[in-house]
Amino acid sequence: MAEDCDERSIIARYFPGTPPELWPAGEVLYYRDEEGRIVIREHPLELRFEVLEKVPSGKPVLCDACRRQIARHAAVFARAELPAGEGRHYLYRSFCADTQACAERAEPRYLREILARVILH
Numbered sequence: 001m002a003e004d005c006d007e008r009s010i011i012a013r014y015f016p017g018t019p020p021e022l023w024p025a026g027e028v029l030y031y032r033d034e035e036g037r038i039v040i041r042e043h044p045l046e047l048r049f050e051v052l053e054k055v056p057s058g059k060p061v062l063c064d065a066c067r068r069q070i071a072r073h074a075a076v077f078a079r080a081e082l083p084a085g086e087g088r089h090y091l092y093r094s095f096c097a098d099t100q101a102c103a104e105r106a107e108p109r110y111l112r113e114i115l116a117r118v119i120l121h
């Protein structure tokens with residue numbers, strides 16, 4: 001695929017230590033897949049968060065994507081498996097349960113910070 005030859009892919013492959021803020025900007029995607037997982041993607045990086053059991057009511061939560069305080073009942077906790085290393089490593093994050101509404105206000109830089117864990121891990 002021609003997609004694999006783009007600048008971002010080359011950096012990911014040959015210069016994996018490059019801080020993400022120095023990468024040429026791509027298009028950050030943030031959506032739910034058909035299985036209900038929360039996907040954050042900026043080619044070639046991708047994280048798929050599996051939504052965990054809801055935690056009973058408590059303090060408001062900060063959404064990691066849009067950085068807003070949200071009520072616990074409107075939040076979901078999710079984990080994504082990081083691709084590197086031996087054994088399994090998970091990245092845990094909180095998000096608005098309404099991914100579509102959250103995506104409209106989430107700034108790409110916050111999504112990139114989450115994605116940065118894929119390489120900085």
Ligand SMILES: [Zn+2]
Binds near residue numbers: 063
């Ligand atoms: Zn949000």
